[in-house]
Amino acid sequence: MRLQEIIGIVREYFLLAFMALIVLGVVFFIGYFIVYRKLLKGKKRLPKKQLFFGGLFIGYVIMVLGVTFLNRGSDFYGGMNLSFFSTYREAWYNFNVRHWQFVILNIVMFVPFGILFPLLYSRFKRAIWTIGVAFFFTLSIEISQFITGYGNFDIDDLFNNLLGAIIGYGITNGFITMKEKRIKPSLLSFSPLLLVLILFGSTFTVYHLKEFGNLSIAPIYKTNMAQSTITTDVQLSDQKQTVPIYKAPSYTKKAANEFVIDFFKRMHLGTFNMEIISYHDDGVYWIRGKESYNIWFRYLDGSYSYTDYSSFGEDKERQDVDEETLKGSLAKFNIEIPQDSQFQKVDTGTYEWTVDKKVIGKQLLNGSLTASYYNDDTVKVIDNQLVTYNKVRNIQIKSEQKAYKEILDGEFKYYSENKMIKNLHIHNIEVSYYLDSKGYYQPVYAFHSTVDGDDLTILIPGI
Incomplete structure (x- = not known):
């Protein structure tokens, strides 16, 4: 999920919470000032501080409920994950922004709970109140998601939410004790935040100091082989054994942009209004107009998928063609088919070349390329997963x-x-x-x- 998408979600549910607070404010005004004060002649006044923080807390709760329920469909089938720290293992093995985002956002989401709850009432300044209520709140969310199918019951979510509440409570209590000039209690209150920052910082540092990356095929759970x-x-x-290890032709976002611009220029398409949607691992490029074109480019290995959306026109149909003609059409895209690659027909007008770990000097060629040929004698769909890897060195496995x-x-x-x-x-x-x-x-x-x-x-x- 991109930062812009996260900001968009927060903005959407902030507006929802703001509107809900206005409605609740009107109801409160009628109930307190008209019914209680005027009609019933009530004398009790509510502290402005409690009203302010109470309003913030209610708005925050509405936002959390919106994100956890309204932001997703009921298509999770009420799954349950009771494997502790499985999301951390998954984030480590995949090591991409999306997986770490999932972990970190679940912590951050409950930090405001820990900050605001102790400010509602003096009794709530005790840690047991904040942590206890936070536990039952997040437990209720997880159970409700499981029952309704709007999410899964995940033990890691429960842990991360509770950790966020503890960090938030520590921040509030830390500033209160600092104001009272009690240094040791203040440092102790900030310790959960500092500990989490150190652990995450150490994790990312260890990863970046490693020579090689992590493999997503590593198991998150153990498979039960007891009765196998x-x-x-x-x-x-x-x-x-001693075998080579290779490196993919990884691209920076700038290099990927240059590749795509060159690709479109070969088709005589202007790129001045090209739309670029950048993710951590991929870039999505659009040229929109009477005829639209799209490229989905993977930064990690330079593979890409191309679609000419005129292929969806009523007068456009896929058409069979011989291999040499198809190679000639692909040459216009600066695509050269490797020798000795396996060629096969997949469907009408759709063909595939595959290469299975072919070693050429200090390079390894592997993958497949699929192309679809149409009745106007053009290639409109390309899925190029043919990647040439360069040898790094030999390693022992x-x-x-x-x-x-x-x-x-x-x-x-x-x-x-x-x-x-x-x-x-x-x-x-x-x-x-x-x-x-x-x-x-x-x-x-x-x-x-x-x-x-x-x-x-x-x-x-x-x-």
């Missing part, structure tokens, strides 16, 4: 037996409701490659298997 029957057709070696032991221990990624395997048969094993979070093409062991009757390739990191 495992058979294999291969003899597993106990010797470590774990033995096949050690990788196999990780399978026996359930330390591999497997999607299943009960996370349990009954029968696993391994047909073959090979060294393959997988792109990590820093753009390195890391060696992995690919166990080609049958799992409970279904074909599945189990990937185990080699490093």
Whole structure:
């Protein structure tokens, strides 16, 4: 999620909360000043400070409920995740903005709760009140999401929300004790915030000091192998192997923009009004008009998808063509098809070239390119996942037996409701490659298997 989208969501539910507060304010005015003070002759006055912070707190609660319920559809099927710190493991293995955003925003969302709640009433200045009410509030949200299907019950959400409330309480209490010139209690109150900043800072520092990135194939949960029957057709070696590691042609946002501009210029399209939507890992480029064009570009490896939206016209249909004519059309996009690549027809007018880990000197070529040819003799859809990786150096990886032991221990990624395997048969094993979070093409062991009757390739990191 981009920063602009987060700001947009906050703005939307801030306006909702503001409007709700106006309505509640009118109701309160009628109830207090007209009914209580005038008709019932009530004498009790409400402190302005309580009214102010009470209004802020109610507005904040409305915003939280809006973000957690109104901002999503009821399509989560009431899932439940009771694996503690699983979102942290997922964020570490994927190491991209979207996953860390999810963790951090769940903490930040409840910081205002911890700040505002102690200011409502003097009794609430005790930590047990703020933390206790915050716990029941976030627990109620998680249970409601589970029951209604507007979200999942996630133990990490519960933890992160509570952590945010503790940080917020510490900030409020820290400033109160600082004002009273009690230094030690003040430092103790700020310690949750400082500790979280140190832990996150250390995590990001460790990651950036690592030579290679993290692999998203690393398991977040363990697979239950306790009652599994495992058979294999291969003899597993106990010797470590030395294999190359490669680097993808990663792009900066500026370099990606230059690539796309050059791509469109080859088609004689003006780019002065080109719309660019930049995410952390991808860039989306639009030229809109009578005829619209789109490129989705991946910064990490330079792969991209191109669509000419005139292909949706009523007079446009995909048309079969021979390979050489299609290659000639792709040459206009500065696309050259590698020799010895496998060519096949996918559908009417749609063709694919694939290259399976072809080594050319100090480079590795891998991936596929799909193109669709139309009846006006143009290519209108391209999905170019052919990537040329450059060799970095040779590295030593774990033995096949050690990788196999990780399978026996359930330390591999497997999607299943009960996370349990009954029968696993391994047909073959090979060294393959997988792109990590820093753009390195890391060696992995690919166990080609049958799992409970279904074909599945189990990937185990080699490093």
